[in-house]
Amino acid sequence: TRGLATRLIGQKVICYDAVNSTNLVLKDLARAGAEDGTVVVADSQGTGRGRMERAFFSPPGKGIWVSILLRPTFLPQDAPKCTLMAAVAVARAMEKFGLRAAIKWPNDIMHDGRKLVGILTEMSAEMDRVNYVVIGIGINVNIAPEDFPEELRSVATSLMQMKGEPLSRVAFLQELLRALDALYADVQRDGFASVLAAWREYAVTLGQTVRVIAPAGEEFEGVASDIDAEGALLIDTEHGQRRVLAGDVSIRPK
Numbered sequence: 060t061r062g063l064a065t066r067l068i069g070q071k072v073i074c075y076d077a078v079n080s081t082n083l084v085l086k087d088l089a090r091a092g093a094e095d096g097t098v099v100v101a102d103s104q105g106t107g108r109g110r111m112e113r114a115f116f117s118p119p120g121k122g123i124w125v126s127i128l129l130r131p132t133f134l135p136q137d138a139p140k141c142t143l144m145a146a147v148a149v150a151r152a153m154e155k156f157g158l159r160a161a162i163k164w165p166n167d168i169m170h171d172g173r174k175l176v177g178i179l180t181e182m183s184a185e186m187d188r189v190n191y192v193v194i195g196i197g198i199n200v201n202i203a204p205e206d207f208p209e210e211l212r213s214v215a216t217s218l219m220q221m222k223g224e225p226l227s228r229v230a231f232l233q234e235l236l237r238a239l240d241a242l243y244a245d246v247q248r249d250g251f252a253s254v255l256a257a258w259r260e261y262a263v264t265l266g267q268t269v270r271v272i273a274p275a276g277e278e279f280e281g282v283a284s285d286i287d288a289e290g291a292l293l294i295d296t297e298h299g300q301r302r303v304l305a306g307d308v309s310i311r312p313k
């Protein structure tokens with residue numbers, strides 16, 4: 060981490076060859092008292108996890124599978140917005156490599172309709188105090204189309220495919236941690252307003268007609284118009300405005 064020059068995030072970086080999941084490893088460290096800003100990164104994950112208990116493909120040598128521990132002063136109900144903050148940090152890092160990010164609400168970064176980056180935020184809180192937030196970020200860096208298992212080929216892509224050449228994983232991780240460090244300092248001082256504003260700049264979901272699928276099976280359609288102060292997506296439907304929170308639903312373009 061020499062030369063990282065961050066205030067907090069990445070002051071301590073723990074690197075592994077192979078782990079089950081960097082989120083699981085970091086949650087254990089968090090429970091054992093690890094400090095705000097601790098980072099766990101692994102070359103590969105055996106059981107990388109995505110949202111809704113889905114598996115996350117994390118092969119060796121080709122991606123950034125990283126988790127970041129925060130011990131924020133904000134309230135537990137603000138924690139889901141860490142996902143938006145992480146997406147903006149990835150977008151800022153991509154810009155340093157000449158790549159323009161397209162964020163699909165709330166947490167996927169897409170290219171050509173396929174997923175480049177996934178984010179899984181987990182939290183532990185007691186009463187109205189956050190004990191810890193673990194932000195897990197999976198970035199497909201140097202993955203060729205044929206490296207993906209068959210079933211992912213039509214839905215996943217990589218920074219290498221987007222840029223047309225391989226990128227340095229270390230250099231990208233450094234930019235990501237710098238961007239996150241700056242955003243987190245800002246959030247701790249002034250709240251999430253500027254994160255939400257930055258998120259809107261990269262959002263591709265806004266203005267789109269989307270179909271919302273709730274786990275209970277309810278489905279509806281409408282135009283995604285904005286996100287509110289809580290990071291919820293606002294959808295204008297025939298029957299008025301609906302508000303959906305991350306984690307509750309999956310959305311897809313109509």
Ligand code: BTN
Pocket residue numbers: 079080081082083104106107108109110111113115117123124125126176177178179195196197198
């Ligand atoms: C999603 O797209 O549903 C979220 C994917 C999150 C993957 C990252 S990889 C690093 C961290 N460890 C995990 O097990 N998951 C996250």
